[in-house]
Amino acid sequence: MKWEKFSIVVSAVLFLTGFTRGQDMRDFMAKVFRQSTWNSMSADMTLTIIDSREEKRIREVKFFSKKDKNGNNRMLMKFIRPREVMGTSFLLLEHKNREDDRYLYLPALRRVKRIVASGKKGNFMSSDFTYYDIGEPKPDDFKYKYLDEEEFKGVKCIKVEATPASERVLNDTGYSKIIYWVDPEKKIILKAEYYDDRGKLQKILNINEHKLINGVYFATDIVMKDVQINHISRIKFTNIKINEKMPERYFSVKHLRRR
Template sequence: MLLIFFINLMNAQEPTGYEIMKQSLNKTGWQDMQADLELILTNARGETRVRKIVMYSRKRTENESDMLMRFTAPADVRGTSFLVIEHEKGEDERYLYLPALRRIKRIASSGKGGNFMSSDFTYYDIGKPELDDWKYERLEDEKVGDRVCFKISCLPANEQIEKDTGYGKIIRWIDQERLVSLKAVYYDRALREWKTLDIPRVELIGGVWFQTDMIMKDVQTGHQSEMIFKNVKINQNIPAQFFSQRFLQRGK
């Protein structure tokens, strides 16, 4: 399906940066997904901490999806949960449940640039990026390893997006055949290189390409976070109630 889309675009005209990103973000062939995750945090001295997570995700519509992440280990974060409810129009909803406080906290727009659970991923990074938050320019194609990629420059659509995310620019490399991101470089609001994202593993699961290993490194501090996906399953008919504030807090 992705290859056919690419061939059709190439036959018609060279795809724009916007068209490439839209197809990459809205890949078809799955309705829901569940996986076990390991989040490995490594500081500049090489010391590591490992956190384990179960994740559930589903598409409500072509352009809207929900995601729930629940921490299962270690003990100090067990039960902490994060819920994202995406809206095609209007502000996405992001909620964090902290069991020690027994309360749900809504992440405001101004907090989307904060670090997710002490990792190098921000709250904005977790979940699907908002397509219309960015202005896209297609740059000269480049290879990542042996994969030919579209290279896309992403600039904030407005000053508020830049302020909320903390990103002044993102450069993405999108695999031309599989239409998944293989690499990204993030710049801060002063356009200094801030973080790099490397995708060392992409797997075909149920006919759909998924990124199953992501390494985000803060080049300014030397800290990095690796997110490894295991036991990925798609189209499991995950109940809609999983993606609610009640389930976020009670887990049932």
């Protein structure tokens, strides 16, 4: 028994010592991000935005995402609710070596318009999530540091601090620091704090539920609170399909017009 306890302590020390090295921490976070990464995904998404007066606005969207042959993410959203924007579609094509392409189909205009990129820190559907928040995290965008352990929702989590690896990342994301609460067993993020470019706490992310679908830990209920303006956004996913067959044409400008 003593030996068991001793070996646990030794393992824990080695584990934590390992985490103090930046590269190990980077590799650990890469694994965490990979756990929640898919090749293709479709789902019905409900976004609830609650402002400081507690007024709720609800948006419903059909959400499709698929990587292209070069590993770039593509995202298609078709708006269902509110009725006023029903039929609006948005296509985001990410590129590694140049600006992302963004196209918007507005049913009133009956035209697909190419729209100017507002950067990764632009708000996604006027919510508290930015395009960076909902996109696939790139491990090399940040440097990682082990902070300590902390219990969160009954799970002994590892706290990891991420700071931008370059000025470009700071400008792109608007975050000077992100602190993650990671479940070390499942390697999934349960909570995160986002600090603005002046170093002040701006937003708190809580992931209420993960579902394991086709080998991917998918966050199905996510709440982001902007503590500076007391504004909350909650995203819930239903009817989730991961890594199932999805037509390539969904991610074409021409397809945006289709319902």
